[in-house]
Amino acid sequence: MLNVTHVSKTFFPGTVNERKALVDVSLTLSPGDFVTVIGSNGAGKSTVLNTVAGRISQDQGVVSLDGRDVSKLKEHQRAAQVGRVFQDPMAGTSPNLTIEENLSLADKRGRRRGLGLGVTRAKRERFAEALKVLELGLEDRLKTKVGLLSGGQRQALSLLMATFSQPKILLLDEHTAALDPQRAELVTRLTKKVVEEQGLTTLMVTHNMVQALEVGNRLIMMHEGRIILDVSEAEKSKLTPADLLAEFGKIKGAALDDKTLLQ
Amino acid sequence: MITALELGLIYAIVALGVYLTFRILNFPDLTVDGSFTSGAATAAILIVNGVNPFLATGAAFVVGALAGLITGLLHTKGNINGLLAGILTMIGLYSINLRIMGGANIPLLGEDTTISLLRQFAGSGWTSVLVLVAVALVFKIILDWFLHTDAGLALQATGDNEQMIRSFAVSTDRMKITGLMLSNGLVGLAGAVVAQHQGFADIGMGIGLILVGLASVIVGQAIFGTRVVIQATMAVVLGAVIYRLAIQLALNAGLNPNDMKLMSAILVIAALLLPQWDGFRKFSARRRRGRSALHAAAEATLTKDANIDGKKVS
Numbered sequence: 001m002l003n004v005t006h007v008s009k010t011f012f013p014g015t016v017n018e019r020k021a022l023v024d025v026s027l028t029l030s031p032g033d034f035v036t037v038i039g040s041n042g043a044g045k046s047t048v049l050n051t052v053a054g055r056i057s058q059d060q061g062v063v064s065l066d067g068r069d070v071s072k073l074k075e076h077q078r079a080a081q082v083g084r085v086f087q088d089p090m091a092g093t094s095p096n097l098t099i100e101e102n103l104s105l106a107d108k109r110g111r112r113r114g115l116g117l118g119v120t121r122a123k124r125e126r127f128a129e130a131l132k133v134l135e136l137g138l139e140d141r142l143k144t145k146v147g148l149l150s151g152g153q154r155q156a157l158s159l160l161m162a163t164f165s166q167p168k169i170l171l172l173d174e175h176t177a178a179l180d181p182q183r184a185e186l187v188t189r190l191t192k193k194v195v196e197e198q199g200l201t202t203l204m205v206t207h208n209m210v211q212a213l214e215v216g217n218r219l220i221m222m223h224e225g226r227i228i229l230d231v232s233e234a235e236k237s238k239l240t241p242a243d244l245l246a247e248f249g250k251i252k253g254a255a256l257d258d259k260t261l262l263q
Numbered sequence: 264m265i266t267a268l269e270l271g272l273i274y275a276i277v278a279l280g281v282y283l284t285f286r287i288l289n290f291p292d293l294t295v296d297g298s299f300t301s302g303a304a305t306a307a308i309l310i311v312n313g314v315n316p317f318l319a320t321g322a323a324f325v326v327g328a329l330a331g332l333i334t335g336l337l338h339t340k341g342n343i344n345g346l347l348a349g350i351l352t353m354i355g356l357y358s359i360n361l362r363i364m365g366g367a368n369i370p371l372l373g374e375d376t377t378i379s380l381l382r383q384f385a386g387s388g389w390t391s392v393l394v395l396v397a398v399a400l401v402f403k404i405i406l407d408w409f410l411h412t413d414a415g416l417a418l419q420a421t422g423d424n425e426q427m428i429r430s431f432a433v434s435t436d437r438m439k440i441t442g443l444m445l446s447n448g449l450v451g452l453a454g455a456v457v458a459q460h461q462g463f464a465d466i467g468m469g470i471g472l473i474l475v476g477l478a479s480v481i482v483g484q485a486i487f488g489t490r491v492v493i494q495a496t497m498a499v500v501l502g503a504v505i506y507r508l509a510i511q512l513a514l515n516a517g518l519n520p521n522d523m524k525l526m527s528a529i530l531v532i533a534a535l536l537l538p539q540w541d542g543f544r545k546f547s548a549r550r551r552r553g554r555s556a557l558h559a560a561a562e563a564t565l566t567k568d569a570n571i572d573g574k575k576v577s
Contacts (some may be wrong), residue, residue, distance in 0.1 A: 097423060
């Protein structure tokens with residue numbers, strides 16, 4: 001479904017700030033794969049997501065979706081097939097528009113936006129039905145501006161919107177990181193439910209190791225722009241956060257050793 | 264009084280255009296100073312050459328929209344700061360407007376214009392005011408309708424949260440260009456009607472127009488609120504009329520027409536500064552729950568999400 005082939009990206013090349021964000025990264029997701037991505041800050045997790053979404057253009061390599069090379073397509077063109085939820089709960093919705101208007105925007109993903117009314121009675125019923133899944137009572141507040149909702153409510157709505165028109169791939173960028181534990185739990189639960197129901201191919205970045213192990217059928221660990229660990233479902237079920245931390249420790253240790261050697 | 268009302272209703276179309284860029288797209292577009300005159304110049308030269316005045320007024324919309332297109336392209340494809348893109352188009356249009364008119368002004372006295380036809384059918388009393396009320400409302404309703412279509416919602420979201428709407432496969436560049444074209448089209452059309460109302464097109468008639476539009480939007484929305492689009496556009500229309508009446512009062516009080524630009528500037532400055540002043544805050548806090556609508560309106564002009572915050576506080 002998603003093929004990332006030999007992709008590299010360097011920020012600020014040729015300057016003192018040069019940073020290799022991705023180094024020859026290759027990654028293949030089969031339809032229905034739910035991959036969690038972990039790694040320390042600056043490991044390149046978000047850069048992978050942004051490269052797939054088209055927000056960042058890679059220096060080298062190819063990104064293809066469903067067999068089609070999308071490397072040259074712009075962000076909004078790729079978005080016809082890519083659903084995204086951002087870390088910032090404010091980022092995924094339009095605050096001055098109402099809940100039903102936001103859903104109407106999501107509903108039209110990848111289709112022509114013409115001069116038909118955005119919200120009709122039939123659509124409203126469909127939106128209300130879809131909102132019930134969230135169990136937040138938002139179906140009774142269709143005409144409320146999204147800016148008045150709490151962060152958790154907005155993030156749950158963002159998730160619903162991102163998956164509303166069945167994208168080919170769903171990208172989740174630490175989408176529970178900015179929420180309190182309860183809300184994070186709710187959004188994680190909803191994520192599992194929606195992904196399972198629709199069989200979405202999903203790439204989820206997270207800082208939370210428990211979450212990374214608990215969710216999805218595959219786990220990837222990144223470090224300094226490379227994928228250093230790729231764990232399948234069977235192995236993943238045996239792993240514990242402690243194992244992952246040990247793995248992190250090994251890499252850090254190695255990096256430390258190199259440095260000591262150089263000195 | 265009648266003239267002030269009539270002018271206010273015509274300028275309401277300008278205010279709707281400015282509302283579209285300034286509030287909906289969150290884009291301070293100075294093109295309007297130029298496109299207003301372009302509309303007036305185009306309509307005037309066509310009318311003088313015997314073209315049907317309604318057709319000429321329609322052509323003014325097209326020319327205004329083209330001006331908006333240029334600003335839009337400069338901003339989106341050329342990556343030029345929005346404010347600067349508008350100024351560049353506005354300055355360039357000055358020369359173009361002179362070329363269109365072939366001089367600094369074109370008198371329309373004795374020509375068949377939309378306004379002369381209005382006078383034939385409705386005279387120059389309250390009936391004509393009613394006709395213009397209907398015209399302004401038609402434009403308001405068309406804008407309301409457009410903003411609630413799929414395309415219009417995408418346009419609103421572009422001004423509200425660009426990152427989000429791009430992630431739903433909307434080209435924000437195209438939306439901004441569309442908004443700028445519509446806005447300047449409306450302004451060009453209003454310019455054409457103003458020229459026909461005053462009986463001439465003049466190269467200087469667009470100077471400071473952005474302030475007129477802005478004052479109408481801010482004053483109207485401060486008094487009548489901005490909760491939903493339908494309310495906000497109504498507020499904008501009424502704001503334009505109130506602004507024109509205020510100008511009339513100032514003139515009656517003995518001020519010179521040449522002082523009006525300064526008055527507009529001071530009015531806008533006052534609307535932006537007053538809410539920041541502690542005394543005013545205390546006064547309005549007592550008067551209303553939370554913050555005043557004027558405060559919210561002024562802040563929404565300065566920052567993007569402010570009016571939402573304003574509502575949260577109350």
